[in-house]
Amino acid sequence: MERGGAAPDRVYFDYAGFAPVDPRVLAVMRPFLEAGIGNPSAPHSLGSEARESLEAARAKVARLVGGSASGVVFTSGATEANNLAIRGVVLRAPTGARHVISSAVEHISVLNACRDLEKAGAAVTFLPVDGEGQVNPDEVRRAIRPETALVSIAAACGEIGTTQPLTDIARLTRAAGIPLHVDAVGALGRMPLASTMGFDLMTVSSNDLYGPPGAGALWVRPGVKIAPQILGGGQEGGYRSGTENLPAVVGLGVAAELMRAEAAHGEPARLAGLRDRLVEGLLTALPDCRLTGPRSARLPHHVSLVLRGAKADSILLDLDLCGVAASSGSACAQRTGAPSHVLRAIGCAPQEMEGSLCFTLGRWSTTSEVDAVIERLPPIVLRLRSLALPASR
Amino acid sequence: MAAAPKVLIPDKEIDCIGLFCPIPIVKTREAIQGMNVGELLAMLSDDPASDADMRSWCRSTGHDLIEVAREGGVYRFLVRKTR
Numbered sequence: 001m002e003r004g005g006a007a008p009d010r011v012y013f014d015y016a017g018f019a020p021v022d023p024r025v026l027a028v029m030r031p032f033l034e035a036g037i038g039n040p041s042a043p044h045s046l047g048s049e050a051r052e053s054l055e056a057a058r059a060k061v062a063r064l065v066g067g068s069a070s071g072v073v074f075t076s077g078a079t080e081a082n083n084l085a086i087r088g089v090v091l092r093a094p095t096g097a098r099h100v101i102s103s104a105v106e107h108i109s110v111l112n113a114c115r116d117l118e119k120a121g122a123a124v125t126f127l128p129v130d131g132e133g134q135v136n137p138d139e140v141r142r143a144i145r146p147e148t149a150l151v152s153i154a155a156a157c158g159e160i161g162t163t164q165p166l167t168d169i170a171r172l173t174r175a176a177g178i179p180l181h182v183d184a185v186g187a188l189g190r191m192p193l194a195s196t197m198g199f200d201l202m203t204v205s206s207n208d209l210y211g212p213p214g215a216g217a218l219w220v221r222p223g224v225k226i227a228p229q230i231l232g233g234g235q236e237g238g239y240r241s242g243t244e245n246l247p248a249v250v251g252l253g254v255a256a257e258l259m260r261a262e263a264a265h266g267e268p269a270r271l272a273g274l275r276d277r278l279v280e281g282l283l284t285a286l287p288d289c290r291l292t293g294p295r296s297a298r299l300p301h302h303v304s305l306v307l308r309g310a311k312a313d314s315i316l317l318d319l320d321l322c323g324v325a326a327s328s329g330s331a332c333a334q335r336t337g338a339p340s341h342v343l344r345a346i347g348c349a350p351q352e353m354e355g356s357l358c359f360t361l362g363r364w365s366t367t368s369e370v371d372a373v374i375e376r377l378p379p380i381v382l383r384l385r386s387l388a389l390p391a392s393r
Numbered sequence: 394m395a396a397a398p399k400v401l402i403p404d405k406e407i408d409c410i411g412l413f414c415p416i417p418i419v420k421t422r423e424a425i426q427g428m429n430v431g432e433l434l435a436m437l438s439d440d441p442a443s444d445a446d447m448r449s450w451c452r453s454t455g456h457d458l459i460e461v462a463r464e465g466g467v468y469r470f471l472v473r474k475t476r
Binding site for chain 1: 466
């Protein structure tokens, strides 16, 4: 298979930050950028061709989420889809029934959408999580009120990889008649996940599926009422105005189809094997280092660690110099220098919070890349620790 | 006569009203970088998360969070640059 990405000599373990677009996706997108394709809303023949391509992409995304195609609303990405789900459902609810339940380890686009609603008078409950980042379904049960309009829990935490007990949570929301929104980024196509599990809204990111960035979708179960957040000419059934980004949406469709095919052919198990090899190798080689999030109930391509006595930004810089791209897990915390909300929520010790590392693997990751990281990371950490010692004494 | 309560006058004030995490902290960090040790920064924010975020940021950076006031939905944080 042709390799995605442009730097074959580097070890790239930041797929969650940005995934190379699959060359097969790019090949299908190219004519939509270069050749004459119309606006899907146009009355001429090029418009109707564009419309057909748009609807084909919609059907492919629907197949991946296991729901009806009429429920797919294309957006500019997962952040917009999360905003549309949360603001859309809550602002559509009567003023006295605007309570949202979410968790302390959600993506920042979920947290900030909830906080904005809170400023506008809605009530928000952010559920605590256990030391591995998991939401307890009993907490969801206790938080549900007569005025609860929405429960929003991601399938997995992007920062520490923890997957959530969604089947149990969906059983509760179903019984209470409350819509459940699931941000499926990281999890879709990598673990069993479908709207048939009792979800009412699902967020999809194109780039997460090796599709082009700048596209995504919100799947909405027919019958669930949402208020549009971007107003204009009434595209996407009136739920998301603005001419569709057709090349990117077509790419998202192909990416969704490939993701589904590869999931059926064992890609998640291959990734989990690489993940476990990396975890095993690093925990053995590095003293004072532990996995954040659970060992098994985690995304198959996700490794997150905290280690004491060395700062993540120094480690990442040194890793970069020896050809390894990784991340600290939270772009937000990287900008502020403050501990991330996820590490705070799982009760990390202050000495650990500065040393958090996140490796996310993907379609082109190999055993030799894993072994290169197991070989290169420990000396970097030991050197940084030895430099840090005099100051801490 | 009782002494008048001491009013702390900030050397700089930044307005982050309407902005959400991480921007209030990013702007606080930038503002502090351009100030002298011992000076006071006031930061206004109406993000419900900024209370916990500012406390946590001050703890990790070592700057002194000397006052948190709240009026309506707006927080006013007073931070002294320590290093």
